[in-house]
Amino acid sequence: MNQAHIHRLLSSKLKEKDPTALFNLRLATNLGLLQHLFFSLYPEESHLDDFNRLIDLFPKLFATRPDELKRLDLARLQEGSWFLSEKMVGMQLYVENFNEDLKGLQKKIPYFKELGVNFLHLMPITTRPKGENDGGYAVNSYDKVDPKYGSKKDLLDLTSMLREEHIHLMLDFVVNHTSDEFPWAKKAKQGDKKYQQYYYTFEDNTIPNEFEKTLPEVFPETSPGNFTYIPEMEKWVMTVFNSYQWDLNYTNPTVFLEMLANLTKMINLGVDVVRFDALAFLWKKMGTISQNLPEAHSLISLFRMCLQVIAPGTIFLAEAIVAPTQIIKYFGEGPTEGNECEIAYNASLMALLWNSIATTKTGLLYKSLSNVPPKPNDCTWINYIRCHDDIGLGYEDHFIREMGWDPQQHRKFLLDYYCQRLDWSPAMGLMFMYNPKTGDGRITGSAASLLGLEKGLKQKNNTLVEKSVDKIILLHGIILAYGGIPMIYAGDEFGTLNDYSFLDDDAKKEDSRWVNRPKQDWAVIASLGIGETPQSKIFHTLKKLIAIRKENPILADKSLPVLYHTGNDHILVFERKAEGNEGLIVICNFDGKPQVIEPSWIKKLGYFTKGDPLDLVSGKKIAANSGLLELLPYQMLWLKKS
Numbered sequence: 001m002n003q004a005h006i007h008r009l010l011s012s013k014l015k016e017k018d019p020t021a022l023f024n025l026r027l028a029t030n031l032g033l034l035q036h037l038f039f040s041l042y043p044e045e046s047h048l049d050d051f052n053r054l055i056d057l058f059p060k061l062f063a064t065r066p067d068e069l070k071r072l073d074l075a076r077l078q079e080g081s082w083f084l085s086e087k088m089v090g091m092q093l094y095v096e097n098f099n100e101d102l103k104g105l106q107k108k109i110p111y112f113k114e115l116g117v118n119f120l121h122l123m124p125i126t127t128r129p130k131g132e133n134d135g136g137y138a139v140n141s142y143d144k145v146d147p148k149y150g151s152k153k154d155l156l157d158l159t160s161m162l163r164e165e166h167i168h169l170m171l172d173f174v175v176n177h178t179s180d181e182f183p184w185a186k187k188a189k190q191g192d193k194k195y196q197q198y199y200y201t202f203e204d205n206t207i208p209n210e211f212e213k214t215l216p217e218v219f220p221e222t223s224p225g226n227f228t229y230i231p232e233m234e235k236w237v238m239t240v241f242n243s244y245q246w247d248l249n250y251t252n253p254t255v256f257l258e259m260l261a262n263l264t265k266m267i268n269l270g271v272d273v274v275r276f277d278a279l280a281f282l283w284k285k286m287g288t289i290s291q292n293l294p295e296a297h298s299l300i301s302l303f304r305m306c307l308q309v310i311a312p313g314t315i316f317l318a319e320a321i322v323a324p325t326q327i328i329k330y331f332g333e334g335p336t337e338g339n340e341c342e343i344a345y346n347a348s349l350m351a352l353l354w355n356s357i358a359t360t361k362t363g364l365l366y367k368s369l370s371n372v373p374p375k376p377n378d379c380t381w382i383n384y385i386r387c388h389d390d391i392g393l394g395y396e397d398h399f400i401r402e403m404g405w406d407p408q409q410h411r412k413f414l415l416d417y418y419c420q421r422l423d424w425s426p427a428m429g430l431m432f433m434y435n436p437k438t439g440d441g442r443i444t445g446s447a448a449s450l451l452g453l454e455k456g457l458k459q460k461n462n463t464l465v466e467k468s469v470d471k472i473i474l475l476h477g478i479i480l481a482y483g484g485i486p487m488i489y490a491g492d493e494f495g496t497l498n499d500y501s502f503l504d505d506d507a508k509k510e511d512s513r514w515v516n517r518p519k520q521d522w523a524v525i526a527s528l529g530i531g532e533t534p535q536s537k538i539f540h541t542l543k544k545l546i547a548i549r550k551e552n553p554i555l556a557d558k559s560l561p562v563l564y565h566t567g568n569d570h571i572l573v574f575e576r577k578a579e580g581n582e583g584l585i586v587i588c589n590f591d592g593k594p595q596v597i598e599p600s601w602i603k604k605l606g607y608f609t610k611g612d613p614l615d616l617v618s619g620k621k622i623a624a625n626s627g628l629l630e631l632l633p634y635q636m637l638w639l640k641k642s
């Protein structure tokens with residue numbers, strides 16, 4: 001039982017309604033875990049005063065929470081794990097690209113309703129440096145709206161409207177670093193010792209050089225190394241991401257306390273889900289890669305347990321794009337199981353789907369997914385195909401070898417396939433951060449361009465266009481049916497292609513991720529009702545699949561998907577089961593040719609008891625009379641037990 005359960009249980013037993021009394025109860029309930037986590041990072045002998053400062057901070061932060069949100073917190077606590085629901089369907093978007101600004105976004109609420117989206121991830125909207133700013137991930141503030149998006153009032157109007165419309169909101173909390181223009185960084189540059197200790201600053205490069213021996217490079221092309229010399233300060237500062245993003249020094253407890261206050265300010269704007277950005281990097285230790293360290297987990301859990309006291313309705317998403325066996329740890333382990341992040345990106349599923357498209361085979365996907373330890377109950381995934389970032393090829397080498405492939409050669413093949421180095425490949429992606437030292441690289445591009453739509457349209461090749469449309473639908477169908485919250489990247493719902501305009505912008509041209517940060521094309525959207533264009537087929541099919549997801553509680557993330565092997569290595573089959581005899585089985589063909597499977601085992605599972613089952617995707621009955629079940633190229637079936 002996690003802490004959220006205990007809070008729910010206590011508040012229901014006591015029938016207590018007063019928010020402050022319940023806040024005190026939550027503080028008392030979490031105190032044991034809080035002190036354990038706090039003192040594991042900041043030893044008790046020297047940090048008792050700091051712990052007292054934390055305790056004193058709680059009522060102050062709680063007092064800043066608007067009454068309406070306090071009421072919502074309590075309702076959420078009673079409701080339980082609302083985020084597991086089949087009704088959750090997300091969309092990630094850049095406000096400026098979607099419809100100019102926050103007011104413009106608000107006007108588009110009917111669009112989300114039409115499509116069935118009820119969960120929005122808005123990319124960073126707070127102030128940031130002019131020029132390069134990593135798409136707003138270099139923050140000048142955690143709660144001041146950048147004027148290009150509108151005013152604070154516009155944001156509050158939007159969040160209140162979203163609540164009315166039952167649309168959940170996720171914003172980023174850039175917890176690992178600030179920009180070099182953030183007030184603390186400015187003071188540090190002016191020589192203020194207190195603020196220099198908010199970051200990892202060094203007199204000379206002796207310690208940085210030691211760190212470099214084991215630290216990997218995140219942006220080797222544009223920002224090699226992990227430290228930057230700051231002439232004004234005459235010091236080196238740790239900058240793991242870009243040179244203008246300074247890593248916060250969480251070994252200093254004051255940084256933790258100040259960041260907790262910043263987090264509270266941000267969620268008080270009306271945020272339901274906090275995307276904890278780059279959280280794997282939160283703790284640094286010389287001699288390690290300084291990712292996924294146990295201290296980072298303790299720190300995240302500490303943030304989580306504090307926020308649960310202040311705002312129990314707000315939950316955390318782990319943005320940990322790391323190895324599958326590491327991602328799962330962000331749900332918490334041992335005493336912190338279920339007390340760290342409620343949601344994590346299913347980066348493994350995402351990367352494996354792209355592998356299956358390129359290879360037409362599902363073996364690596366089966367091997368990897370069946371070896372991920374089960375996640376705790378009441379935690380869930382964000383399932384996605386594309387986002388604003390690159391696709392990293394984070395597969396486990398030993399599984400690649402078991403497939404009979406050489407890991408390095410295989411990754412090279414994937415880069416070649418997606419990044420236009422193979423004539424026969426339909427993909428039109430770009431390489432991101434190719435590292436000639438290691439041969440590693442990542443892939444960027446829009447889903448549609450990576451899946452062949454751009455090439456198909458350019459070459460006026462109808463077969464290619466049709467196949468790409470089917471692939472786009474297939475991948476989205478999987479994330480809609482697999483356990484977790486599907487997150488659609490804005491524009492993918494109607495097959496938006498790569499946007500090359502970033503090449504003309506000095507602040508963007510070095511970062512090829514911008515190729516997949518296009519403007520939402522409202523002219524195309526306005527024409528979606530007309531004719532059978534590839535865009536309208538994608539849009540209307542996804543809209544239908546979203547509606548089907550929402551009508552089928554079996555797709556809520558209350559049970560783990562069950563994988564079935566078919567003997568055909570182009571096919572993926574998983575089943576969603578619920579208590580009783582309910583079931584929905586998803587059968588996918590990753591090949592460009594028709595494929596067959598022998599269906600007697602599906603019959604044994606009970607899918608043919610009332611005659612041929614209905615495929616929810618096509619609305620047609622599926623016959624397996626000839627003894628074999630045939631799937632067309634890239635076809636996906638959703639069969640429901642009747």
Ligand code: GLC
Binds near residue numbers: 134174278319388
């Ligand atoms: C996350 C963001 C990415 C950004 C990085 C540094 O990984 O998704 O876009 O570059 O954090 O903040």
